Amino acid sequence: MEEKVIQFMNVTGASQRDARRYLEQYNRRVDHAIDAFYNQPLSGRREPAGPSTSKLNQLFEVYKDPDGDDITVDGTIKLCEDLGVDPEDVVLLAVAYELKSPSMGTWERKGWVDGWKGIGCDAIATMKTALLRLRDRLGSDAHYFQQVYNYTFEFSRPPGQRSLGIDMAQAFWQLLIPFGLQGGALSHIVSPPTRDGEDTRMMEDEEGWRDEYTQWWFDFLQKKGVKGVSKDVWQMFLEFVRSIDFKFEKYDLEAAWPSTIDDFVEYARERLAKET
Incomplete structure (x- = not known):
């Protein structure tokens, strides 16, 4: 104690x-x-002062590129070492969202100061604790997971490019999808009734996306020869993972899904048929 x-x-x-x-x-x-x-302050406790802008600026200088205005890859690696976190840890995607990182491994001073103040930190010790909270929230909060997921596409997309390279997209999917499934952020959701009033809501015990389906998705993209992932496919894939049943039976081909996801459903159905 x-x-x-x-x-x-x-x-x-x-x-x-x-x-x-x-x-x-x-x-x-x-x-x-x-x-x-x-x-949730206890009654009678004096409110602590908020995070210090001065301390955050001083800390920024520790990691900032000596020849530039931002923290870049080398500073990010040192920061990760001090925080005791792997540079490829999924929680850093939440940090990138909170600090509005403009690109992978890059942090601007304003985003750094405003972001950490918003989280409630101005020192490495409090940042370490904040990572625990962010990790838990990312894994369990569906809305927060979606915010981080969508931001990941924006900050990882190369400047001037409309799509994300397939290797990069798969690397982030491999980080995010299993994590969200495990923590509950990607729990299977209930489908609304159809237009004619038929209740197609899924039973609570009905299974949704399985871990192995993420690899099926990768296999499909490779077979199809996909080189890049558009913003539409990236965002809609998240909704698809949350809503599809494990047999891919309740997929509506008439809905406004990207054609890539339409084709994947056919691929998955065929693969399921062969394995049963």
Whole structure:
């Protein structure tokens, strides 16, 4: 308990008394207690000062390219080392969204300061804790997952290009889709009734997208010779993953799905037939 109290105090700057109160209220879960400290203050506690712009600017200088105005790849690698996170960790996509990263491995000063202040951090210690919260939110919050997912296309697309290269798209899908399925952000959703009033809502125990279908999607794209992924396909694929049943039976070919997804459904149906 004492170690957790010290950790809580170091991150939040709270008194020992407040640290114990929060930890006891949240079953000694340091991450939950810290999150509550910033979002659900206990009565009688003095509100802490917000994150310091000055500290964030100083921290930005630590990682900034010495010959430029931004943090670039080398600074990003050093930042990841200090945060104790792999540069390819999915949580960094949430950080990129929050800090409005203009491109992969690049961080601008305004986005850095505004983003970390919005998250509630101005030091590496609090950033480490924030990554725990962001990871949990990304995995479990469907709306937040969609925001990060859509932003990923924007910040990873090469300048001047309308589509995302297939290798890059697959790399991000491989990070995001399994993570969202595991955490619940991509839980199977209920379909609305049809136009003629027939109730086609799925039963709660009906299965949706399976992990292996992500690889099927990759196999299909390779077979089709797809070189790039448009914004429309990128965004609609997320809706497709959340709504399709595991047998691909309830797919509406008359709906406004991209033709690439139409073709994949036929591919998946044929593959299912061969495997059953």
